[in-house]
Amino acid sequence: MRRNPARTGPAALLPHLSPLNGHWTTATIAEDATGQPVEIGIALLPGIEWPYPPETCPTSCGTWHLNGELVICEGCGADGT
Numbered sequence: 001m002r003r004n005p006a007r008t009g010p011a012a013l014l015p016h017l018s019p020l021n022g023h024w025t026t027a028t029i030a031e032d033a034t035g036q037p038v039e040i041g042i043a044l045l046p047g048i049e050w051p052y053p054p055e056t057c058p059t060s061c062g063t064w065h066l067n068g069e070l071v072i073c074e075g076c077g078a079d080g081t
């Protein structure tokens, strides 16, 4: 998996979205289990607008992208890999 060395934190582990003509933004949410703030990646893909913000996303299923390298939540675009 390729890395972007300019990034720090969990977002540094996200694969490039350039094959999909997209890119990542990040959001800080409270983790379900502990309530601690955690940084997650949100995929921005051309022509797709996610119906929910990650904080209130009711969707637990994702869609595979990049030949099975990446799961993106169908509700909010969060990295679910």
Ligand SMILES: [Zn+2]
Pocket (backbone or CB within 6 Å): 054, 057, 058, 059, 060, 073, 074, 075, 076, 077, 078
């Ligand atoms: Zn979601």
